[in-house]
Amino acid sequence: MGTPIFRIIFHIDLNAFFASCETILRPELQNLPLAITGEKSSKRGIVVTANYVARQYGVHSAMPLMQAKKKCPHLVVASANFDLYRKISQQFIQLLHEYSDQVEKASIDEAYVDVTHLYQEIHPLHLAQQIQQRIFNELKIGCSIGVAPNKFLAKMASDMKKPNGITVLRKRDLPHILWPMPIEEMFGVGKASSPKLKQLGINTIGDLVHYKDVDKIEQLFGHHALKWIENAKGNDQNPINPNKYEVPSSIGHSTTFSKDYCFAEEIKAEAKRMCIKTSNRLKKYGLYAKTISIQLKDTSFKQITRSQTVQIPIQSVNELYPIIEELFDEHWEGQALRLIGVNTTNLVNTNKVTQQLNLFNYQSFASEEKLNQTIQQIKTKHGTHLIQKGIQKGQK
Structure with missing residues (x-):
C-alpha cells in the first residue's frame, strides 16, 4: 500500500463504561439490567448510566432512580466507583x-x-x-x-x-450516510441549538451543508456555525492533541493593577473576577479544590499568601469567592495593592453526581445545574465575557 x-x-x-466496569468485579451482572447511581440509598438518586440490557427497558442516564425502577422493577443498582473507573x-x-x-x-x-x-x-x-x-x-x-x-x-x-x-x-x-441524519445528532450541535436550526429549515446535516444564507447562521451562532458547516462537509482539520486534557496540579489567576488599589470594594471586585476565571478552569478540567489561597502584593512588592483548606472540595464561584473574601478581610491591613491572585491546589476529581441529594438540597442542585447549562450555552454562542454568575453578598 x-x-x-x-x-x-x-x-x-x-460501551456503557461505568456499568461495564462493575461487571468486571461482578460478572454475574453481565446479562442483568444494571444502573449506576451516585447515591444508591437516596430516594432522589439519579441514574448516571445504564447497561444495554437496562436501556431496553427505557432506563437511561439522568433519569430519577425511582422512575427507572418503575420501568424495570428488577433493575440492579450499584453506587458509582470512580476510583475503579x-x-x-x-x-x-x-x-x-x-x-x-x-x-x-x-x-x-x-x-x-x-x-x-x-x-x-x-x-x-x-x-x-x-x-x-x-x-x-x-x-x-x-x-x-x-x-x-x-x-x-x-x-x-x-x-x-x-x-x-x-x-x-x-x-x-x-451524502448518503451522514447528511440524511437529523441535525440534533450532529456532534457539536447542542440541544439548545438544534431547535433554532430547525426554525431555519435545517432539519438534517445535509440541510446545514446546503444552506444558502451562511451569514444568517453565523449571526445566530457565531464562529461555531462555520465550524459546523466545515465539519459536516468532512473538512475538520483539528490535530490530535495528546496533552489536551493533561490535568494540572494547581489552577489560579492573578492580576496586576495598572495603578495603586486602595479601596476594599475595588480590590474585591478584581478578586471576584479572578474567582470566576479560576472556577471556569476548574470546570473545564472537571476538578474540585480543597485548598484555596489568596495572594496579595503591595506597592513595595512585599507579598503575602494565605490559604484555607475545606473539608468538602469546591468548584463554583459562589463557593470560592466567600473564602477569598474572608481571607482578604482577615489579612489585608489597608495598604495599597498592586496585585491580587487566587489559587487552588489539592485538586480532586470529585463529581457533583456523587453528592448526596436529599429533600433539602435537591431543588437547589437542579436549579443550579439548569442555570449553569444556560450560562454555558450563552457563552458558547456569544463569547465568555458576555455573562457571568453573580455573587450573593455575604454568602458563606
Missing part, C-alpha cells in the same frame, strides 16, 4: 499508546488515535478489529470504533453502530 494522502483517525468509545480508563489509554503516541483522551471512556503511520503495515479496518478485540480480552469491556480521515467524522462514525461496532466513514460516504 502506498502512502495515504489523508489522515487515518480512530475514535474509540467504551479511573484505573480502567488509564489502562485503556496505555493500551492505545502501544499503537501510537498521538492519543487524545476525549473523556474518561473515549479517545482519538492517529494511526496514519501504520497504513503500510496493516489495513485500518483490520487494525480497528485488533484493537477492539484486545480491549475486550484485556479490559473485559466492549467498544465501538469510528474510522475516518478526521476527528469529527471518526466521532460520528463511532456512534453509528453501538455496542461493539466498527464503522468506516469516508468523505465520499457523506
